[in-house]
Structures are given as C-alpha cells and as structure tokens.
Amino acid sequence: MKNINIKSVLLALTLIGTIVSCDSDYKEETPSIAGIAVANPNFSTLEGAAVQGGVVGVLSNSNPNDPSGHYTVFAPTNDAFARLGLVDAGTLGGLQNDFLTNTLLYHVSNGDLLASKIMNGGTSTSALGVDRRFISRGNDLYINGSKIILTDVNASNGTVHAIDKVMIATGVNIVESAILLKDAKVFKAPELTFLVQAVISSGLASVLADPDNNFTIYAPTDAAFKAAGFATLDDVKNAPQATLQAVLLNHAIVGGKFTSEQTSTTAVTAGGGTLTYSAFLNGTFTVKSNGIATPAKMVIPDIQCSNGIVHVIDTVLLP
Structure with missing residues (x-):
C-alpha cells in the first residue's frame, strides 16, 4: 500500500x-x-x-x-x-x-x-x-x-x-433502510422519523424503493428538519406535497456513490438543483445546496442499501 x-x-x-x-x-x-x-x-x-x-x-x-x-x-x-x-x-x-x-x-x-x-x-x-x-x-x-x-x-x-x-449495509432499499432507523431496528435511538414522514407524504416512496432506480441519498436527521422549520411531524404531514417533493429531490443524486467515489466538486440533483462538495478530508466531505448558508456535515456516511448509498447529514439541503 x-x-x-x-x-x-x-x-x-x-x-x-x-x-x-x-x-x-x-x-x-x-x-x-x-x-x-x-x-x-x-x-x-x-x-x-x-x-x-x-x-x-x-x-x-x-x-x-x-x-x-x-x-x-x-x-x-x-x-x-x-x-x-x-x-x-x-x-x-x-x-x-x-x-x-x-x-x-x-x-x-x-x-x-x-x-x-x-x-x-x-x-x-x-x-x-x-x-x-x-x-x-x-x-x-x-x-x-x-x-x-x-x-x-x-x-x-x-x-x-x-x-x-x-462499513454498514442494510440489505434493503433506501426507503426500508430509513424505516429501519425510524423504528429503532438499527440504532436504538431513531434519527430519521421526519425524513420517513416526508417521503411518505411527498408520494416519492415508490420511486426511492424501486429496485430499478439507484441513488445517492443525503438523509437529514430529525434535528436537521427541526432546524429547517419543521418543528413537529404534523408540520411535515401538512406541508404541500410539491414542497416536500422539491426538498427531497434536492437530496437525491442519480447513481449510488460512496464518499470515496465522489470526485467532482458539484453534482446535479434529481430535482435539477446543484450540490457543491468540499474537499475530501478524512473520508468525508460537506455538502451545500443553494438554499442554505452553512454546508451540511456527514453524521453517518456510506450506508449501503440494495438500490443505492445513503449518507446521513445534519442539515436539510433546501433548494
């Protein structure tokens, strides 16, 4: 080596x-x-x-x-x-x-x-x-x-x-992986309850669960959703479907990549937005969207799912 x-x-x-x-x-x-x-x-x-x-x-x-x-x-x-x-x-x-x-x-x-x-x-x-x-x-x-x-x-x-x-692998698709976290079947303290609700309410669950689709997903924690103005789960449930879709698609990149495979400084999201990456350092990088001032940091990178890779992050990537 x-x-x-x-x-x-x-x-x-x-x-x-x-x-x-x-x-x-x-x-x-x-x-x-x-x-x-x-x-x-x-x-x-x-x-x-x-x-x-x-x-x-x-x-x-x-x-x-x-x-x-x-x-x-x-x-x-x-x-x-x-x-x-x-x-x-x-x-x-x-x-x-x-x-x-x-x-x-x-x-x-x-x-x-x-x-x-x-x-x-x-x-x-x-x-x-x-x-x-x-x-x-x-x-x-x-x-x-x-x-x-x-x-x-x-x-x-x-x-x-x-x-x-x-290394972490769930053995199931992106949506089922998020549900595993929400239902405390992975870590005993669930982290992605708000994200799962957003996926359900947005109508995108079938897209993100489809085995023929492969994505890199940046998955905001519950604390990240609260910091973005979704104080409760009801706030997520009651948000307009189009708003939730726009937000979630800004967290999805077509093609599943581990952190080690991300070599470009930018990427186009499934919603047509642009994400900007910091330098690759100590196995991770930060991610910034146009709608936030401070880049999101990785909480748990490189979770392998059956139809892509999920990186848990600490900030919602607003379009």
Missing part, C-alpha cells in the same frame, strides 16, 4: 509487538482473528462488538465454508467505531444485536484476500451476502467508503486488514 501515514505505521508496530511479545520463552503460535482483536488495544471496541454480536466463536475457529478454512476480515479500528460515537461496551449497547451481528459479518469474507489481489474496481462478497467494492483514490485504496490503512496481518484462520470507518 502506498502513502501509509504515521498513525497506520504505529498501528502496524503495535500489532506486531502484541503478537510476538506475549511470551519471550517460547515461540507464540499465530493467534486467530479473534485473538488478534483481543490482544491488540487498537481493536478493543471491535472485540466488544464481536462479543455482543455473538461472532467471537466464528472468528476464533476455522471457516467451514472455505476449503482453506480461512476468513478475511476488514477490521475497523477503535477510531473507526468512535466516528459513529461507539467507544466502549456501554455505547455499543445502543445498537440492536441483530444489526450489530450483520454489520460485523459485512466485514468478513471467505478465504484469504491478500492486498496484492485487491484491485480498483474489484468486488468481494461479504459473509452477509452483500458485495463490497474496491476504489482507488489517489494513492489510497478503499473498500466502499472505508480506507484500508493496514494490510495482510496474518492470523491462524485467515487475514486481517485494518480500515478507518465501520
């Missing part, structure tokens, strides 16, 4: 040091994937997630679904989990266990996928059954919107690559 930064080097050194220094009196056996997470402080949140999600046993043993007996895991670091506000077992408790288990499985695939075999434009099927795709951006390589910051850590039952963002 090119352009590995100092933080990545320190992570690599810590990994190597942890693996080889457990007992100086004898040669330590190569740890399992789960053992690497347990032994290394940079993966302590991943360890807690694996325990809560019930996958420790899976990642401790041989893979029965591959002739090699191996897995490849794209392992989010503690910093990756912290970007979602998940820093310890207490905050992990804010996630539904089924969602957590599926999220972890989304980071796992069968066999050994070494860095030398990872190519721009390639894909890899996860243990969840959903494909992830690889994107080159500058000198860096991404899996979906997550940068691969360390490669080819050898485990007794496979290979570990470290990544800088947790």
Whole structure:
C-alpha cells in the first residue's frame, strides 16, 4: 500500500509487538482473528462488538465454508467505531444485536484476500451476502467508503486488514433502510422519523424503493428538519406535497456513490438543483445546496442499501 501515514505505521508496530511479545520463552503460535482483536488495544471496541454480536466463536475457529478454512476480515479500528460515537461496551449497547451481528459479518469474507489481489474496481462478497467494492483514490485504496490503512496481518484462520470507518449495509432499499432507523431496528435511538414522514407524504416512496432506480441519498436527521422549520411531524404531514417533493429531490443524486467515489466538486440533483462538495478530508466531505448558508456535515456516511448509498447529514439541503 502506498502513502501509509504515521498513525497506520504505529498501528502496524503495535500489532506486531502484541503478537510476538506475549511470551519471550517460547515461540507464540499465530493467534486467530479473534485473538488478534483481543490482544491488540487498537481493536478493543471491535472485540466488544464481536462479543455482543455473538461472532467471537466464528472468528476464533476455522471457516467451514472455505476449503482453506480461512476468513478475511476488514477490521475497523477503535477510531473507526468512535466516528459513529461507539467507544466502549456501554455505547455499543445502543445498537440492536441483530444489526450489530450483520454489520460485523459485512466485514468478513471467505478465504484469504491478500492486498496484492485487491484491485480498483474489484468486488468481494461479504459473509452477509452483500458485495463490497474496491476504489482507488489517489494513492489510497478503499473498500466502499472505508480506507484500508493496514494490510495482510496474518492470523491462524485467515487475514486481517485494518480500515478507518465501520462499513454498514442494510440489505434493503433506501426507503426500508430509513424505516429501519425510524423504528429503532438499527440504532436504538431513531434519527430519521421526519425524513420517513416526508417521503411518505411527498408520494416519492415508490420511486426511492424501486429496485430499478439507484441513488445517492443525503438523509437529514430529525434535528436537521427541526432546524429547517419543521418543528413537529404534523408540520411535515401538512406541508404541500410539491414542497416536500422539491426538498427531497434536492437530496437525491442519480447513481449510488460512496464518499470515496465522489470526485467532482458539484453534482446535479434529481430535482435539477446543484450540490457543491468540499474537499475530501478524512473520508468525508460537506455538502451545500443553494438554499442554505452553512454546508451540511456527514453524521453517518456510506450506508449501503440494495438500490443505492445513503449518507446521513445534519442539515436539510433546501433548494
């Protein structure tokens, strides 16, 4: 990998040091994937997630679904989990266990996928059954919107690559994904109640749920809707349908793109408006529409749905 930064080097050194220094009196056996997470402080949140999600046993043993007996895991670091506000077992408790288990499985695939075999434009099927795709951006390589910051850590039952963002896939369409958030089936504190109501009241639900349509959606949180003047759900319900359609279509770009794939500085919305992007920094960017003064920041980027990509943002992109 090119352009590995100092933080990545320190992570690599810590990994190597942890693996080889457990007992100086004898040669330590190569740890399992789960053992690497347990032994290394940079993966302590991943360890807690694996325990809560019930996958420790899976990642401790041989893979029965591959002739090699191996897995490849794209392992989010503690910093990756912290970007979602998940820093310890207490905050992990804010996630539904089924969602957590599926999220972890989304980071796992069968066999050994070494860095030398990872190519721009390639894909890899996860243990969840959903494909992830690889994107080159500058000198860096991404899996979906997550940068691969360390490669080819050898485990007794496979290979570990470290990544800088947790990958999320819902397995359902954009509308159903928003409903999962609203009904607290993903995070226990729902965030998109107002958005779901706007989609329903606007009459656009069938468009956004259509498997033949593929979108990038910028999804404002409930707090964002309130800040835009929709104080209650009734305000959304009673808004003119044409107004809601204009607002929502200003959050939709035809074609689903992860943050790592967005290289232009502007994009035309499904409603004919223009969005302007800031520079790509630390895996995200801000988004500005003509109707707002302050750009929207990303709260949760790169949520993969069956018909596109959703980025949760903190401001409504008014036309």
